[in-house]
Amino acid sequence: MKSQDIRKQFLQFFESKGHLIVPSAPIVLKDDPTLMFNNSGMAQFKEFFLGNGTPKCPRIADTQKCLRVSGKHNDLEDVGFDTYHHTMFEMLGNWSFGDYFKKEAINWAWELLTEVYKIPKENLYVSVFEGNPEENVPFDQEAWDIWKTLIDEDRIILGNKKDNFWEMGDQGPCGPCSEIHVDIRSAEEKAKVSGKILVNNDHPQVVEIWNNVFMEFNRKADGSLEKLPAQHVDTGMGFERLCMALQGKTSNYDTDVFTPLIEKVEQITGLKYTSNEVKDITEEQNKTNIAIRVIVDHVRAVAFAIADGQLPSNTGAGYVIRRILRRAIRYGFTFLNTKEPFINKLVEVLADQMGEFFPEIKSQQQLVTNVIREEEASFLRTLDQGLQLLDIVVAKTKGDEVSGEKAFELYDTFGFPKDLTALILKEKGMSFKESEFDASMKAQKDRSRAASEVSTEDWKVLIPGNVEKFVGYDQTENEVKITRIRKVDSKKDGILYQIVLDNTPFYPEGGGQVGDKGTLVSANETIDIIDTKKENNLILHFAKQLPENIEASFIAKVNTDLLTSTSKNHSATHLMHLALRTILGTHVEQKGSLVNPNHLRFDFSHFAKVTEEEIRKVEDFVNTRIEEQLPLVEHRSIPIQQAMAQGAMALFGEKYGDTVRMIEFGDSKELCGGIHVKNTGEIWHFKILSEGAVAAGIRRIEAITGDAVKHYFSQQESDLDAIKETLKNPQDTLKAVVSLQDDNVKLKKQIEQLLKEKAKGLKGELASQLQDINGIKFLATQVDLNPDGAKDLAYELGTLGTNLFLVLATADDDKPMLSCYISKELVAEKNLNAGIVVRELGKYIQGGGGGQPFFATAGGKNVSGIKEALEKAIDFVK
Template sequence: MTSDEIRQNFIDFFRRHDHTFVPSDSVIPADDPTLLFTNAGMNQFKDIFLGIEKRDYVRAVNSQKCIRVSGKHNDLEEVGKDTYHHTFFEMLGNWSFGDYFKSEAITWAWQLFTDVWGFEPDKLWASVFAGDPADGLPPDTDAEKLWLANTGIPPERVLSFGRKDNFWEMGQVGPCGPCSEIHLDLGPHRCDKKDQPDHVCRVNGGCARFTELWNLVFIQFQRDEKGNLSKLPANHVDTGAGFERIVAVLQKKNSNYDTDLFAPIINHIAEITGKSYTGKLGAQNDNAFRVIADHLRMLTFAIADGATPGNDGRGYVLRRILRRATRFGLLLDMHQPFIYRLVPTLVDIMGSIFPELTRRIHHVENVIQAEEQSFLRTLERGIDIFEADVARLRQENLTELPGEKAFRLYDTYGFPLDLTQLMARERNLTVNVDGFNKLMEQQRRRARASQKDLAYQADALSAQLPATDDSLKYQTDNCPAKLLGYILEDQYFTDGQVPAHAKVGFVFDRTCAYAEAGGQIGDHGRVSFDDKTFTFDDTQRIGEATVHLGSTDSPNISVGEQATIHIDPARRDTRRNHTATHLLQWALQQVLGEHAHQEGSLVGPDYFRFDFTHPRPLTPEQIRQVERLVHEKITAADPVAAAVLPIDQARKLGAMALFSEKYGQSVRVLAIGADNPDQLDHAFSREFCGGTHVANTRDIGSFKIIREESVATGVRRITALTGRALNDMLYQRSDQLEQIAALLKTNPDQLADRIQNLLHENKKLKKQLEKGAGLDLKAAAQKLLDDARTVGETKIIIGSFPQASPEAIRSQIDWLRKKAPSSVTVLASRTDNDRVQLFAAVTNDLIESKNLSAGDIVKNIAPLVGGGGGGRPQLAQAGGKNPQNIPHALDAARKLIAEKL
């Protein structure tokens, strides 16, 4: 069977048992601050388990894209070392939301394995939860009895294990429960611990003979931020089967990497690198093949779903993974970008199942290629830092690189610890691994603490808050409402008086305020209670509740009081800007192509930002084209309509969705160019959008792009103004032009000519100054040549040099080499900002006969001035921050050169 057939078998089996097929969620979690990446099939159903959300089905089946690279579920360091750990994988799963429970889950799992996929029953083992006294949990005897009664498996093949193996938790907080696993005995020949005398092959015994294939989780509890367990309102089933492992078994492969999911990628790596893959564990080249193939999958799916490499959060994780793959590419002698070339092969394998890969293939290629190029440059800088650290160790007669130095290389330059250790071994040095691990653990603790705080706010409150009717946000700026409760210091109160002058969050039965979502900021305004007022400066969504955040201006506001909510008039400007973002996306796709997809936005009353996929800066002409198209649509006075549709119908209309947003079974479609909600197919712009908008494009008034910049690899950002804010800016610019014209003693119409004349005069003066400076440099070079020490036929030219540009100093070095055909030159210059420039040059005869290298000289002396650098044997350059140490650096150069000559 092919992998596609195996996946479809699973889905069809549960469809026959009345399960609804739910497409895979994005690997970028929406509305869940506790997760960097979707790491399990149940992530998109979390709110159902918590009782926060209801859907129109109680049974579901899917194949979920998952990433595990950080936190509790972290498989990163094992990838490549074995045949089955991955950073990206598919999780086959079936779910029951308060419907069936343990009996059906166990029975169907057994039937699928034995009747559909043909697993031999006598090779299958089951495990159940043994209980945990610390949590007050008894053994799961129900599951044990059901295995024996429903499947016919013998008692000796149903084993009990503790919390580590058979109690599943999503994270620090959240739904959890006992689990029951199905393991497959692959046979004694698969044991990889035969050389260990005390080893016994068994389930969860740590060898490759037994492999876990399916985990049936019986979700019964919720763990809170204090670690306490409480019963959920209903029992649920969440199962997860590792797709790659199942494919390997059914295709009779010893390794996941030999299946049709990986083999084409492995073959393409071999073709590009010219290396062979043998499939051996522990072989350096084979490990590199596996790591690159795995990391390619993770990167491609994450970027296709809207993630971008960066310096924080999931962006930083992506950057680390890509750098790790690039580093393993170096082991295959790949010193130029190549990973991006593998993307089409992966799309050929999985694009039909996950069409987002096909749609965004060029964007993914561009992002990966740019990151590869960037890291190969960063790698050189990191090696320079490493060499500077080594030079300091040599001076102090030390042989161990401190842990903080190794951690800096890891954290800043993306050097895995094993790379630093390898480089150290080549220089007969060791690395303080304990110090490195200590800093790593501190970093992990900070991350865990941050996640725990976020989880509390997201989950603990949402379960308590009542739903708010916010349908009026599209209709009016004022509405009556009843105060149902308030949030104070992360606690929700449903009675009593609200403390005066306190920062609180008010929850009403209904509201006309828009809660922050989809890039649009939350509304602000005021609430009037007869003679009392509450001013709110933000509106947020927690669960199904709209929370108005602000300060109580008056005492004696009581829960249960009637009030009137008034939205700030600035909201009209927010509407203009939000509709303008839709016009902008349409215009960008007309000018740049359909690859220009929204990656994010910030829509407020004063301006808006719009992030979109594009590999390079927009040209001035492209910006003008985009502005002209938007202005044409504003002038055309096109109507704006909205309708709530089933998500499948909205997609058939061609409505665009934001990759990072989470959508339900029904979505609101915003259409520009449609006279009414029944004519959405007439619109030229259709997008999923829950934001507030103008009724007609003419209400936007005006539009101007004021900035276009890069925010991440392959992602550009446009900042633009409309309406009132644009008029204010134009008045300000006009005043500035008048002031500048007055300073230059001309009028605004002649400013360009006046500035051109000034630039021409400045250029002439600069040439005159450079001519004088050049004479000074030539004189300084001549003096150094006259004072040079001679050893045989060789001139040793060492000294300080006047301040000048690097180009000017290199020009004088070229002159010195012509005057002294056998020479070694070391120059130090102090810059205006109190920095150091170091230069070294060696003629070819000394490189060959004396093994002298300009790069080695610079690497050895740069640390003495607090810097680093390097270069070729003929010419090298470095910088530093301690000019007072220039004499020491030059003395060290003299000593080093003397030893060689």
């Protein structure tokens, strides 16, 4: 069976059992602060398990894109080394929200696997929770009795809490589970060892394919369990493993989920991948296989994350995506000898292969390709720098063992995993102290864990069963009651209280708009609300203290000054989006936004810098709509198909229901849940402050409106007055400034000429100070020149011959600068690099820099460090 057919049959089967088939949620989560990525099929349904929402159907099925690379579920380091772990994978799942339970779930799972997919019953084993007396959770007799009617008892395995009790997190819904495992070994192997003893023992051909979770309990903050008011079913089946079983393979990578990607890698690299059926392969071939598996797995994770809106970056989820991609690049660099970007070429194959079921990978194909190509080029440069730095570390090391702290510095700065460092050192007959590396790694993780440590108490429910109502579209204050509260203690924010109200005018952070601030006012006190967020369909109001009487009635008051400014920026964002699509082209799509009281930020797809003329046209377009005083037309609950048919723009990366809210300002029509002005005239004026690149094919505009524009123009006027006063109030200010610039250019040329003559004069003096060290002409000294003069002097000395290694220091205007010149012959023969030299020596002057291998500079703040930097320079040539 083709993988496409396997997926379709699963969904058709559960549709026939009365399940609503829903699309996969994005792999990148925007409305769940407890998760960085969607790591399981049930993540998008958490609010239903928690009782904070009602599903449109009590039976649902789908296939969900999942990513497991951080936190509790972290498979990253296993990927590539075995045949069945992945970063991004598909989870086929069926859910019951208070409807059917164990009997139906188990029987349907068995029916699908054995009657529809026709997996031989003798290849299957199942597990049942054995119970846990310490937590007063009994053996799952009900599941055992159901399985006894379907399968021989000797194929039913008792599982412990680790394997057969599933939990959403440290707190929340949980329950026993029943796993289904498949044994795809050969008949000969089965005859030797029973598959029963290989279940849950990491055997590559005896693997779990389906987990049926029975949500019966709620885990409280103190670790105790309480029964849930309704019983739910949450199942998940690994699509890639199912394909392996149905296609008669012994590796996920031998299925048609991966073979098109593998064939493309073979075509690009000229290397061959051997399937899992081939035995006794060489160590070299095994390394090639692992590298190819890493690359074809990782490109899927990275491509879908970017398509869903997460660009690689240096923080948070973006850092995780960058780390996955860099792991793939590094395996290609080390084991496939790929020195140029190539992973981006796999995106086309991926889009053709999965675009029918996941249309986002097709529609975002060009963007994904460009971003990955740019990331590859950047990291390959970084790898090259790191390799040169490692050479310097090796040269400085006495003996054959490099410091583990230095190896960790390579990992931390250049993304060098320790196995890459170990591999390179091994080739040089060296190693590094792993205990020091591990200690540095642990210290970093401990710092990170301490910074993010959070302790959350259970909810204290004051008004059970209340369905919270948001009234912020119509009012900014109203009478409220507190329905539940909980205390959260984190290293980052300290103690905060999360308050839920029976109805609220406070807008929770979402769609790029920040959460509202304001107060809760009772007859006796005022509580400041410092932020508002949404979690699992609950609107959480954050406060540093609780009211003395939590059962009192309050007036919830939004800070309208902040909200008014925010709403102006939000409405201007819609107008600017239309302006960009009108002026630059309809290829422009939103890729991210931030709307707060101070300014707006808008990321969008465009493959060239926006010119000054285009920026002026965008400003004029938006300001014309402001002057037209277009009224807000709001459709609160319109079918999404109707909104799209009317030309509404769906905001990038957002999740929409069957009915949506559509906002119109003239020709601007967008699906949006945010707060807006009633008339564009309220915005007053729109001004773009900056435009620049965020990533390949992604541009960012920052702009202001309203009072911020008034302040901007006022500041510009003050600056102009100050310039006039400085220039003695000339009649024509612009002409005076141009004249001043002309004079400055003439003076600079004169100074440059004088410095060149001074440098020539120093040339002979310094030539006599050159030392011969190991055949290298070496000099490190401070000179009384500015940085440009030092550069001229270095190049003058460079004409004296080959084998010159020169470090010149200057302290012009008390600003230390180091300049390093290395003859090109030395760069080639001795693998010396001026950029690395100045980065190392720059530490002594509290700075850094870079440049070309033969000439580089580093600026800093500490003039007194020049002496030590010059003394250390000799270490590079000794």
